[in-house]
Structures are given as structure tokens and as C-alpha cells.
Amino acid sequence: MSLFQRKDSPYWWIKIIAHDGRRIQQSTGTADKAKAEEYHDKLKASMWDQARLGVKPRHTWNEAVVRYLAETTHKASQCSDKTHLRWLDRFLNGRMLDEINRELLDSIMAARMAENVKNSSVNRVNEVIRAVLRKASNEWEWLDRVPRIRMLPEPKRRVRWITHDEADRLLTVLPKHLVPMVKFSLETGLRRANVTGLQWSQIDLTRRTAWIHPDQAKARKAIAVPLSAAAVIVIREQIGNHATHVFSYHGNPIVQVNTKAWRKALVAAGIENFRWHDLRHTWASWHVQAGTPLHVLQELGGWECVEMVRKYAHLSSEHLTEYVDRLSSLKLVGNDSGDLATIQLRANK
Template identity: 60%
Template sequence: MSLRKRGGVWWVDLVAPSGERVRRTTGTANKVLAQEFQDRIKSELWRVARLGERPRRTWNDAAVRWLKEQSHKATAREDRAKLRWLDRHLGGRELETINRALLDQITEDKLAGGCSNATVNRVLALVRAILRKCVRDWEWLDKAPAVRMLRESGRRIRYLERHEARRLLAELPEHLADMAAFSLCTGLRAANVTGLMWTQVDLDRRLAWIHPDQAKARKAIPVPLNAEAVALVAKQLGKHATHVFSFRGSRITQVSTKAWYTALERAGIEDFRWHDLRHTWASWHVQGGTPLYVLQEMGGWSSTDMVRRYAHLAADHLAPYAERLGGLCDVEAAIHGTNLSQAGAGKKKAPRSRDLSA
């Protein structure tokens, strides 16, 4: 049977003349309308096979091809999660039927679920990227609908002062405290810390490294280890055969646990995520005078834009330029809070001399 009912809606399930299996939603619970839709699909498939017309592709076709072509990227897992959520809105739909109204509905549903504008935009950006592929690369569409992005606040940078970091480490369980301290020493992302293996560490050279397939930017990252980082790694020797950080003989896969949030609460630290340890590391480096180009290499960022988020934390190099505009006011008077215009007003003005030659 080529018509199947699923979730109260009829779906077309048939085999095209080319041998390809076609499964699409009719979008209706009315069997008569569903039958009409199926007949139209069969006619289109015949015209594609016999007359060479361009086949009508569905969102599912595009999603599958996207995941196949982007499987090498670090964001592939995140894309799959987003596409699973999008299936409720776009699953089985022909690409030509995806319009602005449908995209606005996706936005409204994400916002209604409590998502921030930034989270909604990441989903919309994925939809936009796939639709653009359909137009520009795959030639499945003549034109894609415009995707309206939401306004976002400034990029979030949350970091700890050193006394706050020490307070947090004191509240964490030992295994998490060691990993958090190592993150503060190296700036590594959570996945790179939990996945760090002994084969990626050389204590004699005081060096660790992240392989390209483990890095978000898909580029190898050299990780110099300071004395504290070396001590933290040496502390883990003999605890696990393959991975550096472990808990009771098992490797750690999750760091944002109940113990993490409980420690934050006890330490009196609010609005702080595990990833903000990386922001803290970068902020401390910039405040300590580390050049941005060096920080970019150490942090494994693919673009300078990502690093320039921290540039405002180190403005020492701008001070000499600010001094070029000196001499505009009486510094001594400014220090003592004297208003020069008022001070001058108390003095008796000299009489204007007459021009006797007039």
C-alpha cells in the first residue's frame, strides 16, 4: 500500500520508476486529499523519468545530503540534533513549499520553548545554510526564502577573578577540581579535557596536543603545560590506562553535573558555565600581556574575530596614543576638582583700552 497513516496524517510511500523509494507527508488526515496528492507525486515522478524534468526534492533529501557532506565538521553532531527537532516542522515537506510563514513558525516555537535569541538563530542559520546549498550547489531550488534572524545581545564574555576561581576549586569534588584547574591552565574545551589521552601528553617536554579531528576548527592545537598543569597531569598517573582524567577507574564524559552546579552555588558564583573557564583563561592571558595572535594559536581559534572579543581587557598599548592629546587643560586644577571657567570668573577683568585714533 502506497498510502500510510502516521500520527493522524497520511504519508506517501512508493517506488519511483528510477527505483528510488519516495516517502513524503501529504499534510492531511483526509484520505481523499491524500490520494490526490499521491497521484500528483506519481505523475511528477513519471515526468522526471520519461521527460527529464527536475525532480521535486524534500527537506529530508536535503537534510540527509547535508549531513553526509558535513560529516567531517566538528558541528555535525549538533546539526543532527537540530535537524531532529526541525523534522516536526519540515519533515517530508517539498522544498518548494518551505516559505517565510513556515520559518516564522519555527522561530515562534523555539522562543515559546524558552530558547534565547542566540539559540534560535543557530537553528535558523542551519536552515538557511541548507536552503542555500539547495539553490547554489545542488540546483534543487531556483530560489530560497529569506531567513529572518533575531537580534542578539553582545557576545557573552564571563570570566572569574582569581580569588573567585580559587573559591570555586575549593568547593568542587577533587576529580572536577583537577579538571577545572587544568582548563584554567590550558584553555581547553571540555571535550578536549575529558577526551585527553596519555598518548597526547609529554610531561618531559611539558607539552600536550589536540589532534585535528578533536579540535573544533579541525586544526591541531599545541598545548604548552605550565608547572601547575604538569603537576595536575602527574597527579593522574596510574588512575586510568588510556585517559588522563578519570573518576573511580572510569573515564569522565560529563563535567556540567549536579556536583558542578552545587559547587557554584556554595561558592556564590552565578551565571557561570564550564565553558566560561576557557573565557577566564583567555581573559587572564590578555590582562597579563599575551599578544592576541599568540592567544589565537594557543586557543586554537580559526579567526582573529574570535580572539578580538578579549582585546578590550588589555588597553595598555593604547595609553601612549591617549597622551598625544595632553595639554588641553590644567592637570593640577583637574586633580583638585577646580572648574577653570569658574576660577577665572572670580578675577577682576582688566579694562578694555580705547582706540584713541578712532
């Protein structure tokens, strides 16, 4: 039996030569020598079954994670996926995929809930497990079936946005270096990272356009950003401040905006429960209230599907007015209170 330990790992490792001559060297996922020996024997028996009996090979969670990360490098959320996978390591490291059952998943959920986190945090971990197992089953054919993964209910939050008056109050109390960034965010609806990372090479003032490259966009698709007159003024005021980045402070690009100065300004402006990302919600809400159609807002904001912007639909009812008026015109037939034109004229006064 080839069982050994490495200096860079607390676990026992195994080295096996397969029937086809392949050399397999991997961690057992345990520091217990007896358990490591058991893992070695089971793996060797499984390899014999595969070679001699044609039994479907078994794969570990670790193998699935490595392949999953390699195939999802395009995901904007891969960084958070890695965080969740590191947390899961204590439960699933060295586990065979077909050993991951409902009982184990429930114990993982219970452990996460015991950390007093919100249901959404528990669900994000469950979603990563589900994504890995579904790939293993549907794409790689490593699993015959995926156990049902239970999700916890999440409260639906209202869209948080501020009024024009509140925005004006905020701009008057913000530090000078944050003012242009907030103005630009309210004019374009760009996400925080797209504003802090905006470079001069992405700006064309002549055409009044900015570009967000695919690797900078959440949906991994390039976004053309039309610049309003106010946005152009903000950009022009930054010329000469930094060689590469549009927004800077004391000669350095601004990286962090959710600072003590930002929070202090919110308090001074009397604005509660407001994050930097809510500037994007504010921009979208103002657009809808001004009559911008949802499909146009979708394109302006770089959302992948129109469902992503439906949360703003309740802020405007102009597209329904003509249907309300149709019913009103029917009710007014034979009514001596006046014709529809007169009623509309009164309503508009």
C-alpha cells in the first residue's frame, strides 16, 4: 500500500497505479491513518470494478469542484462561489459524489443556519452545491441523479431609491471626491465597479458614449453607455486628474466608495437604509417614472433579460392609462356629466 504524508498537507495521501498504467496520486481528505487506509482500499476496489466489470467510475466532490471552477471562469460571481466552496470543504472534502444525499445536505444547511445568517446566505451555499451536482449529472454523467436541495424562503425586498430632493441633499454633504462619482452613477446607472474602474480609453466624449467591456459586465456582455449632457460635464471636469482612470483622489484611482465618509454623508442628509448600489436602483426608478419603457431600460442598464427590470414596473402606470380611459369612455355613454375630452381636461388641471 502506498500511503504517505506531505509537508504541505495535514491529510494522508495515496499513490496507486491503475490497470491501464495511469499513476493516481491524491489526498484521502483525512488525517486519520485508519480511515485513509480504508479510503485507499475502497478506491482500489472501485478501480478494479471499473476495469474488469465495466462499472461506472465514481468521482469525488473535489474532482467535481475543480472541473466546475474550470468551466465557470466566465461567471461574474465565481469569486463568491469560491468563498462558499471553501466553507463547504469541511463537510464535503474527499466525499464521493454519490454519497452526497439529502441527510448530508440537511446537516450542512443546519450548520450554516447555526451561524445565525439570513436565509439568503443559506440559499447561496445550497445553490452552489446544486450547480456542481447538476453539472456532474447532466453534463459530465458522473451521477445518475441529483438529490433534491431544499431552499429556504426569502423575503422580497422593496426597491430602495431616493427622490431628486434627497439626491440633492446628499450631493451637498458628500466629500468632493465622491460628488462626481455619485452624479455620474445617477446619470448612467452603472454599477460601483464599473464607475471606480472607468478608464479614459472607455470614453468617447465626441460621440457621448462610454463602453463597459464584457469582462467588466455582470452579464459578461459589452455595454454601450450613452452619456447625458450632465454625465459629459462630470467627465470633462475630471480631465487631467489622472492618466488612466476617470475618477481619482490625490492622484490615485478610487477603489473603495463604501467608506466612513459615505456613511457619514448619508446620516447628514437624513437618508437611511441606502447602499451605493441603490444609486443604480434610483437611476432605474427615475427612468421608469419618467416614462422610459422597460425594454429600453433593460438595454440601457445592461440587464440580461427584461425580468430583471420588472421590479421597477410598479413605479409607473402611464402605459396603462389608455386602457383605463377606454373603460371610462364606455361608462360615459349617455352620461350628461360631459364627454371624455372634458373629463381628461379636468383631470390634467
